[in-house]
Amino acid sequence: MIPPILHQTWKTDSVPARFHAYADSWKRHNPNWTVMFWSDRMLLEFVAEHYPDFLPMFCSYTNGVQRSDAARCMLLHHFGGIYADIDCECLAPFDPIMDETRVVLCKEPASHAAIQADLRGLPYLLFNGTMASPAGHPFWIQVLSLMRRLASAKNVLDATGPCLLTSAQLAYSDQAAFAIHPSGLFTPVTPAGSAKREAGDDTAALSIHHWAGTWWIPEPPPTWRTRLRNRAYRLRYQLTRGAYLDEAEAKASVDKAVLSAPPPSGRNIAVLVPLRDAADLIQPFLDALDGLDYPKDRIKLVFCEGDSLDGSWERLQAATAGLAGKYRDIVLLRRQVGTRLDRAKRAKPSMQRVRRGAIAKVRNHLIDHGLKEDDDWALWIDIDVWRFPGDVLNRLIATGHRIAVPNCVKIAGGGSFDLNSFVIRRQTKDYRYYREIRGGLHQPPAQTPNRYHLGDVRHLDIIGLDAVGGTMLLVDAALHRGGLRFPETPYRDLIETEAFGVLANDLGVRPVGLPKLEILHVPW
Structure with missing residues (x-):
């Protein structure tokens, strides 16, 4: 007792x-x-x-x-x-x-x-x-x-x-x-x-x-200096944000009929893989795919290479040549975007508009040329995801949602690596928000308290998301065919997969994340 x-x-x-x-x-x-x-x-x-x-x-x-x-x-x-x-x-x-x-x-x-x-x-x-x-x-x-x-x-x-x-x-x-x-x-x-x-x-x-709140410090009311700073940063943002995707235009481009449809009942999967300068990762990636406990005759592999300087295209052709008949289909695409980025500087905030805009173009090329009417689901996987559970596909589909992501980490049980999957929490668009805008994109520090990543809520089985990452991303293919694409210019201060998730929410389709379902990204 x-x-x-x-x-x-x-x-x-x-x-x-x-x-x-x-x-x-x-x-x-x-x-x-x-x-x-x-x-x-x-x-x-x-x-x-x-x-x-x-x-x-x-x-x-x-x-x-x-x-x-x-x-x-x-x-x-x-x-x-x-x-x-x-x-x-x-x-x-x-x-x-x-x-x-x-x-x-x-x-x-x-x-x-x-x-x-x-x-x-x-x-x-x-x-x-x-x-x-x-x-x-x-x-x-x-x-x-x-x-x-x-x-x-x-x-x-x-x-x-x-x-x-x-x-x-x-x-x-x-x-x-x-x-x-x-x-x-x-x-x-x-x-x-x-x-x-x-x-x-x-x-x-x-x-x-009595709710004394001894550990909680409330936000103080804004002073006149804070209000002035808010106006100044907002003005700077408006003058420097550059071209952006209009919200009404983005929503109008999606067929409203597909938005109210249920998740697909079919089980045909199109695995969509953008890659660039990834020659050494292609064969290990194919080996990892082979470990999926999903019927191979239901899986179509679609790769899109572009702007590589390391022979990725030739390596891709050679690595997939012997897979004919093993999968439902294999499609190899190329899309030259023309961007040249120093890999050592690719993570810099100033590079993200160009870098991620280019990735969005490649993803949209995959949608246009890789998805067909007989594809029920689109499973996006980055070429540098090297390990995932064999039942990952079944677990994502089993959520009953039309957009779902696992928790991508570098170390099992560690913090989230894919920080593009997040929930926005009590975000005020004050000067702190606008000073984190770079190239028209909101890029706060990784530890910002206004974003929960999947690693922050690992006690949950599932959570609704405001934005999604693309390291692994399951999407109802009908949404893509109906016009839900990856914004190539900023949409609500985000771009590519993040903007895709925000746009999906704006259209009434709530993506979900599975914090306990971990996939591993190569640790570099």
Whole structure:
């Protein structure tokens, strides 16, 4: 059962006076409990002694709330009992739940959780500010193991907080291990101060969370200097953005009839591969394709080479010559774009408009000359993707969505390599946005908090995406035939695959990403 132990944490040994009454409330309603207070230093010693395997993860956190989130799981696993945030007030004795042999959790108020849950496709969010558990429950080890895979996630909610906790609970093999209550049990008041109960929630409240937000720093209101800077950067953007694709024109170019169609029922795949200066990668790539556990008579290979200086075209012809009859068809195309880029400088922001615009032209050439009516799906794969699960195609198709991508990484379990697949989060178009525009393209730093990449939400099975990458990209071929192409000039400050994903969203087709489905890019 749940032992009568209360765990609370704070940065130092001295808790601010404003929280003293809340701390006293637990002792008043539960006088026979053992109270264990933990400072950050005490938690460090505890983790080092009892959970040394998780110590590197614990020490890697730069945000104190992440250490607190991780430590509360270890405390509940080691000692059991009740964990309560320092801004939680006890309203009544906890006797009604102390006989539980399950982990006791409650949901966050729906009005508070809706944005974060909807963004991640979660049915609800669990509140991690007050939790109860028997000692030694294996669920907490699963939570900690998931945290280890998300140590570098941008958002605390995904790295250690309620989003991760919810995903861990939903994925746990034994759902009978939980007593999940409505928000009224521990969080009857929303951050906005509303005490209105949600429909059907007649739970007797045992505690209340006062949402002090000790770890969250709100954005200050803009000063006159900030407003002036916003106008200046926006003006610079308007004067220097160059040619761009008009939104209305881009939408009008797509046949509206294809947008409302369901995913294809057929299983013919056209694997579309753009390549340039990739002679040494061609044969290994073909070997990797051979490992797909998908019927070869359903697969058509379509390659498009252009502007290579290393004999890629000749190597491609030789490597595919012996494959006739193995696949449904093999098509070799060439498209000379005429761009000459120094590979050592190809990642520079100033190069991206030209570089990615050229790639978009090659992709569109593949659509025009490589896709036919008997192709149900287009599977885009970059030539430098060298390893992927044999069932990757089936798993992408099984999403039931018309556009889907896996998580492309360089190191298994590492951060996302394909940063063109992302979710845009609370992005304000202020001076910070416009100063990140290069060549008419928004190119923020890789660690920008306004973009979630698939590696940031690896606790999820699937998530809707605002933009997609092309290292591996599954698309309903009917969308391509109906005019959904890769913008060759900036569309809403993005280009190529990113702009393709944004345009698809604008047309009502939501791409999805599979954070746990990893493919490997060559590590250079």
